[in-house]
Amino acid sequence: MAEQKEKPRKVASMGMVPYEMALGPTWTRFFEGFKEKRILGTKCNKCGRVLVPARPFCPRCFEPMEEWVEVAQEGTIVTWSYVNYTYFGVTPDMIPVIGATIKLDGVDCGTGMWTQIGGFDIKDFELVTKKVKVGARVKAVWRRKRQGNFRDIDYWKIIE
Amino acid sequence: MGRAVAVIGTGQTKHGRRDDLSYPDLVREAVKKAFEDAGITPKDVDGVVYGSMPSMMEGVAYNHFYFADALRTVGKPLFRTETCGSTGQSVAHTAIHWVASGMADIVLVVASEKEHEGDAQATMMTILEPFLMVTIGGAPVAFSLQSREWMGYYHIDEDKAREAASIVSVDSHDGGLNNPLAHIRVKLTKEDVSKAPIITYPVRLYDVCPVSDGACAVIFASEEKAKKICKKPAWVKGIGFRGEEYFIGDSSKAVWQSTIEASKEAYKEAGITNPLKELDVAEVYNPFSYQELMFLECLGLCPPGEAPDYVIKGTFSPGGELPCDPSGGVLCCNPIGAAGLIRVAEAALQVTGKAGEHQVEGAKLALSHAMGGAMQFNGITILGSEL
Numbered sequence A: 001m002a003e004q005k006e007k008p009r010k011v012a013s014m015g016m017v018p019y020e021m022a023l024g025p026t027w028t029r030f031f032e033g034f035k036e037k038r039i040l041g042t043k044c045n046k047c048g049r050v051l052v053p054a055r056p057f058c059p060r061c062f063e064p065m066e067e068w069v070e071v072a073q074e075g076t077i078v079t080w081s082y083v084n085y086t087y088f089g090v091t092p093d094m095i096p097v098i099g100a101t102i103k104l105d106g107v108d109c110g111t112g113m114w115t116q117i118g119g120f121d122i123k124d125f126e127l128v129t130k131k132v133k134v135g136a137r138v139k140a141v142w143r144r145k146r147q148g149n150f151r152d153i154d155y156w157k158i159i160e
Numbered sequence B: 001m002g003r004a005v006a007v008i009g010t011g012q013t014k015h016g017r018r019d020d021l022s023y024p025d026l027v028r029e030a031v032k033k034a035f036e037d038a039g040i041t042p043k044d045v046d047g048v049v050y051g052s053m054p055s056m057m058e059g060v061a062y063n064h065f066y067f068a069d070a071l072r073t074v075g076k077p078l079f080r081t082e083t084c085g086s087t088g089q090s091v092a093h094t095a096i097h098w099v100a101s102g103m104a105d106i107v108l109v110v111a112s113e114k115e116h117e118g119d120a121q122a123t124m125m126t127i128l129e130p131f132l133m134v135t136i137g138g139a140p141v142a143f144s145l146q147s148r149e150w151m152g153y154y155h156i157d158e159d160k161a162r163e164a165a166s167i168v169s170v171d172s173h174d175g176g177l178n179n180p181l182a183h184i185r186v187k188l189t190k191e192d193v194s195k196a197p198i199i200t201y202p203v204r205l206y207d208v209c210p211v212s213d214g215a216c217a218v219i220f221a222s223e224e225k226a227k228k229i230c231k232k233p234a235w236v237k238g239i240g241f242r243g244e245e246y247f248i249g250d251s252s253k254a255v256w257q258s259t260i261e262a263s264k265e266a267y268k269e270a271g272i273t274n275p276l277k278e279l280d281v282a283e284v285y286n287p288f289s290y291q292e293l294m295f296l297e298c299l300g301l302c303p304p305g306e307a308p309d310y311v312i313k314g315t316f317s318p319g320g321e322l323p324c325d326p327s328g329g330v331l332c333c334n335p336i337g338a339a340g341l342i343r344v345a346e347a348a349l350q351v352t353g354k355a356g357e358h359q360v361e362g363a364k365l366a367l368s369h370a371m372g373g374a375m376q377f378n379g380i381t382i383l384g385s386e387l
């Protein structure tokens, strides 16, 4: 075979696929609650735990969780991280953000949905490390226009 | 656990940015080396196991179709096994179960990723279920949240955790310098690591694994075949795997039950009661240096909440009581689907004295580990030089 002169190259490709995820009755009601600024959990009658987001069945007992409970909109930070990099779909104007897990008062788990801390100049990193701590108290701040999805809670504000 | 099983050959590609090769060629590079290492041919193999991250990573759905020839699976049974970051352990376990059961004598296991053909973070984070969809931060934020939870739970001083994570990163990068196949091969100081740009605080640039292309192949055999074919097999002493609940807030990620239980199972099977003393080397899955600290505890290698102290006193450094990731670990090379199988291959190299410049002198018992999912899965394989 003759000596190869070309540098190996690539061929570009792009796929776009729309998805529609069924929420089912429990998660539909959970997000309907968001429209009314209410955070709803469900309670397992076997182990007694209240979980948020509301669950159709208890992950541990495998029993249906049919008892609805409106829970507190205040809680405690379990963990947090300061996101300061970009990648596909994340542009420089979208960062920084502070992701967190929050244990709401009276709930038996941490928030299992995207949760972010805000309400002050989070570009000021010194300020962030002063205000945001494991154990700090926070409160939900809702968007003015709510659409019944996880974005309806705009951010969680630190209670000073 | 059924019949005894051994590793009789391993092969890894040169990891890194491999735009020079098509994806099937990359897979072939590892497979060919494994056959050469074992001294057998594809016709000796009874079946093939393959795994990678989800197809969207490189845009080829069911990529085992694309690799059928490179995997030498034509005319043979094929299993695909996939559990996210823990895929590499899962494919190994699939083969170990297969051989241990007596249904096969020799099984080829292959795992790969060619991350420069797509966008790993986009794949992992842009399409998720209704509670996490279109979030910002990718895998680094998930595991940074876990690390912070661990620091908060044990009230670990921020500066102490920072120092220990920097040592983990420096040690791994020194390992990478000794491993000609590693992707990242640079000399770093603790200061380089602790002053690097923030990615997902507390995690900084050199606390994070790279985006890598690479493949790994490992051949497993029954006792009878291993003794016939291989002068120095690496024997499977114990395995363990655990999954846990999906919603991240439902259980503690600081006291990570899936790591704890998976390792306990593997230690029990291997007859290990004091892993820190009995193991000679550990290939801990460490895509994030802070996460390795937590793993050291959950793998039972030091008391809970004390990993920073043990790391700072050098227990897991080269020449320490239990050197971790002498290959450079995931911090120096992360073709995700393959990364867990590379840990198995590296453990086999160590206990058979074939690890070259990164050999831990006289290693007889080695742990390999990987984790995956939304902080959800952990797999362990322990290999030894004696049956």
Ligand SMILES: [Zn+2]
Binding pocket: A044, A045, A046, A047, A048, A049, A058, A059, A060, A061, A062, A063
């Ligand atoms: Zn229950």
